[in-house]
Amino acid sequence: MKCPHCAHKIGLFSKTLNKFGKTKVCPHCEKHIKVSPNIKLIAILIVPVFIAHLFILKPLVIALGFSGKGVVGIWAALLVILTMQLKPAEPE
Secondary structure, three states: OOOOOOEEEEEOOOOOOOOOOOOEEEOOOOOEEEEOOOHHHHHHHHHHHHHHHHHHOOOOOOOOOOOOOOOOHHHHHHHHHOEEEEOOOEEE
């Protein structure tokens, strides 16, 4: 992910983004940013992920001997985590 102010690269699991509080501070330009999911991208990807889940992933998980009940939650959480983006935020 890149800072919306200075385009400095910030990792999703970096110390900066994993601090408590809704707004964070970019370590490079020191402006306020916030982490939020990209709703448009989630809306676009939800149908392909659901189809892949029904026809590929769930049968594979069941064939491996696991219950297929929690797989939807795992895929939904991964979809949201992988579509996170940085946006400018107002100071608290």
